Amino acid sequence: MTTHHGPAGPRLPAPGPMSEAAFRDLYRRLREPAPEGGARGRGALDRLTPERVVAAAAEVRCGRAVSLAAPVETRPGPDSPEPASHRMTAPARPVTGGHGLDFARDRFAMNVHGDVDSHLDALCHVIFDGELYGGVPASTVTPDGAGALTLDLVRDGIVGRGVLLDIPRLRGVPWLDPGDQVTAEDLAAAETAQRATVGPGDLLLVRVGHRLRRRTLGPWDVTRERAGLHPTAMRFPAERGVSVLGSDGNNDAAPSAVAEVAFPVHVLAVNALGLHLLDYLDLEELAEECERLERPHFLCVVAPLRLPAATGSPVNPIAVL
Structure with missing residues (x-):
């Protein structure tokens, strides 16, 4: 289990509310630049070139694989009013023997x-x-998919190359309290403190x-309350060109x-x-391993399901350290 990471770093001023006008201005400025190569079909994945994938493989040092997914929740709770359902369809009765x-x-x-x-x-x-992204009409999404x-x-x-930025570690606390918001300055400070580098094509993970x-x-x-990124923090992945x-x-x-x-962060x-x-x-577990190895970089593999007309997928990403 991850524990306190030592003395707290300098606490940056808490970000404040953002007006709709300021948000829309930020949205326009982030939306204007096209991804590398000028193609908008795959979005920021255009930056994840074969050369960068080959370079990411070189990040592997000890061959330790770590799952980045939580066990699928099948019990209802305050954050899971509609949990996943899992039921056995066979055998119809307990098998105690037979031939x-x-x-x-x-x-x-x-x-x-x-x-x-x-x-x-x-x-x-x-x-x-x-x-949708790139000006694609929302009418392309229908009840059929x-x-x-x-x-x-x-x-x-x-x-590609994964990079973990651990904000609680930066602040010297086990976790951020619900409602707390991470700024671009937090991300830059964590990058410096962890001796990390975030660059084009990277898979940026923020704890x-x-x-x-x-x-x-x-x-x-x-x-009602959860920690996450402040909208202005999106300047950081935009400037670094992450995928x-x-x-x-x-x-x-x-x-x-x-x-x-x-x-707002989903929109941006x-x-x-x-x-x-x-x-x-x-x-x-990844945070513990990165701290132990003093390496915030790793090979990261994300394999979604083959659901061609879907808007998302459950995933079990794997970090290889």
């Missing part, structure tokens, strides 16, 4: 975009002002300690810093920047 062949079978269903299970958001997940920017863009998986707090104190209603953004929380804090926009990340988002990861 010949039989099979155990089961069925699984889940709300992909819930507030407890680890999942990936496709680029068609966030609609803002009637558009999405027709553009779907999960099919990552059917071959995402493989806020959500999973550790949940395990220690129990689940709570995260729709994927993930967190052990929702990425968005609650309550929102923008009263008129409930999920997915809709403006074309970033695939990883929500509700479990970064505790």
Whole structure:
């Protein structure tokens, strides 16, 4: 279990509320630059070139593989009113003996975009002002499925260099309290403190300690309060040119810093920047290993399900250290 990381670093001023006008100005400025190569079809994944994938493989030092996903939650709770369902379909009765062949079978269903299970958001997940990323009309998403920017863009998986920035470690606390918000200055300070480098094509993972707090104190209603990024923090991944953004929380804090926009970080990340988002990861074991090895970089592999018309998928990302 991750514990206190020593003396607290300098506490930066808490970010304040953001007006809708200021948010929309930030949205326009982040949306304007096209990803490298000028192609908008795969969003920020255009930056994850074969050369960068090869370089990411060189980050492996000890061959230690770590899951970044939490166990799928099948029990209802304050953060999981509609938990995943898992039931056995065979055998119909307990097998105590017998002769010949039989099979155990089961069925699984889940709300992909819930507030407890680890999942990936496709680029068609966030609609803002009637558009998807790159100006694609929201009408391409219908009750029968999405027709553009779907999960099919990552059917071959995402493989690249992962970088963990541990904000509780920076602040000398086990976790951030619900409602706390991470700034671009926090991210830059964590990068310096951990001797990390965040660059083009990277998979940037930001730990806020959500999973550790949940395990220690129990689940709570995260729709009301949760730690996450402040909208202005999105300048950091935009300037560094990352390809994927993930967190052990929702990425968005609650309550929102923008009263008129409930999920401003989702809007900026997915809709403006074309970033695939990883929500509700479990970064505790990874944080321990990165601290032990004094290496915040690793090879990261994300393999979503093959659901061509879907807006997201449960995932079990793997970090290889």
